[in-house]
Amino acid sequence: MTRGCVSEPLRGAGRALAVLFILAAALMAFPSAGYAQQTARAKALGQKLMCVCGCNELLTACNHIGCTYSHRMLQELDDRIARGESDDLILQDFVQEYGAAVLAEPPRKGFDWLAWIAPVVVPLVALLLLWQIARRWRRRALLAPASGPAIPPEMLARARREADEESDE
């Protein structure tokens, strides 16, 4: 009886603790990560920034459950926009806070300019080289002495056309 009297309130506390535990477990299992941003400007700016959690995704694209960065960064972005700060200032502050890796593009200065220049310059150089090679091949072809029997141009054209039609890519 005594035992029963003592145990009832304990059982109630136990139940409450159990409910609390389940709730806590549920919260841990489904951590809150949703963040309902965003103005169009926040979205545009968010696409110029990377999430720094290591996911290698744009800030607006990071949807890692329990990501400890993206939620905070998105909220910070919204707050700064609400304060009327300019885009440049916001980006600059993010760089100061999280490092240059927070920018989704390499900065256009110093060594990192090379990231932008190389994909343009290298193909252009390759194009020039190719052009030179093609011209040299062409010159050689023009200089090469004619050989073999003469073929009427119409017949040769037809032969090529038919060979093309039969086996060509």
Place this chain on the structure above:
Amino acid sequence: MDIFGSFALLLALLAAVYAFGAGIAGILTRRVLLTKSARNAGMAVFGLVTLAVAALEYFFFTDDFSLAYVAAHSNRALPLFYKFAALWAGQEGSLLYWSWLLSIYAFCVLFLNRKKHPELMPYAGVVLAGVQIFFLILNNFVASPFHVLGSADSSGVFHLTRLPEGHGLNPLLQYPEMVIHPPMLYLGYTGFTVPFAFALAALLGRYPGEKWIHITRRWTMIAWGFQTVGILLGAHWAYAVLGWGGYWAWDPVENASLLPWITGTAFLHSVMMQEKRGMMKVWNVWLVFTTFMLCILGTMLTRSGVVSSVHAFAQSSIGNWFVGFLALIFLVCLWAWWLNRDYLRSENQLDSLVSRESSFLFNNLILLAACFAVLWGTLFPVLSEWVTGSKISVGPPFFNKVNVPIALFLLLLTGVGPLLAWRKTSLDALRRNFAWPLAGGAVAGALGFVFGFRNFCALMCLILSVFVALTVFLEFYRGARVIASRDGANLFTAAIDLARRNTRRYGGYVVHFGMVLIFIGIAGSAFNRDTQKEMGIGQSLAIGPYTILCQNFDQVNNNNYQSERATLEVFRNGHSVMMLYPERRFFPASQVTETMVALETGPLRDLYVVYAGRSPETDKPVIHAYLNPLVKWIWFGGLVVVIGTGLAMLPNRRAALALRSVAETSWAKPPEGAPAVAAVRSRGDAHD
């Protein structure tokens, strides 16, 4: 069973070493018996690696968690087919899987060619064995999947530990596509070993002509086809599973799979220059070498932790092995090329800059520019950190800015190339071939502009897509019309007949058409929309023509996961059109939570809904909805590419009657020009 698996792997390594050594000895001594035994050993590798794979699968299927690899990637409640897929879920297993697929390819190559090409096959066998040795060394000594759990006591006796339960498979991988996507990609990666082996073999053995290209053409297409399917399945998986609304994030690991695909595509085009005109021999050999090296580089990037990626396996020192292997391959290729470079002299010169040859040259240039841009962007963060000491990111905006113009130019060449003739194209032919496609493109552009295509790149993509589609259509139409008028068949039947007569050419056109569809689908992303809202029950959000009403939030649990689910009713123009159930699943075994996207897909647009979690401020569920136009075109385009690739691999059905008829009318009385004409035809005949 772990000893059995380890032993099988060790024997496989010994067999590969024997195949390599005996193969070289056979080549040097010209003893047929040695060469044969090397080939048999090469084939035996397949059987032995298969036994090792079977042993590992046995552990998965019997829930035996005494192996570290099985304990880390499986659990009892895991569905059976995911237990099979867990084979490639981690570093060690996926390397074993690499070796297995490579051994399958090697077995097929060695077996199918056992009575053919006696001068070339020993070299190819040696190269294949060399590559197998590298991966089997990794399997045996660097990343063995047969490590048992346990510890040694004070007296040095090892006690085996069998865990009662495993940590489970990464929930991101618990998706049906994930069972198919890695095998496809790996079949692509490993498949490029075959053309590499034959190219190196031909160079080392100075095998005459373009024979190695003929032998490997289908192998290259098989590898390319698998790589294509693998990339597209990966993109679809990212779209349907990761829940960020897109399908391509320019992640280093995604890029790594794209690189060999691009050079492989360049090779499939430039190879025709060698077949038709005996040109670009050096280029082709180096394209194959580069493609294979990019496969190894991609494998390294995924596994070494050199670049950060959500797709990468855990960081490890295995990258050093790959760097060493890459350096070795490069040196061997360089040495083989330097030694035999005179064998690769071009037979012909370029007759005109307006020709099919030129278009292939530029096509290759553009493809390699794209490859360089992707590789450069992928590795630049490492380079920048090395030089400047500070970390930077190269994210999607960079890749989009650099690659979109390249891709558009490539699309233009896809349309222009097939309309140019070999050697030289006359102005008349240009006018005749280009008039309709150009007009069609211009009309499409005007209509697109009127209907709201104001994004320059999307508009250009539309114009060029219509242009290319019309060139493909006209190529089929012209050929089919000739057959239809001669045979009296309808145009559709005639088009099928046409394709069967030259499967490679028309299969290629079908592939081009598939690429057009993919480009259109990608262009659709310029019009993506999304919105996010905290939603209680009874609240709604609007996106495009849809209104999404929140009906309920509940929990659904099973042995494998616990799920928090939203029930959403979707209305269009006031009418209820569908129910969607986006979820977040918690997997107790791995203690990981993942999203399950609710997707309603259609030919014009996808409605893509994510349950993004609860707002920390209000605790209300947050629903993120995306409206993504034309995404389905990408998957459908992929299917068309696969059909085209399959068609291009079929043997031609020679149109005997038509050829006879042509011969009777055209060549019955060959004048003095006949030998040259025959020469023109013979190149074509040889390469169907």
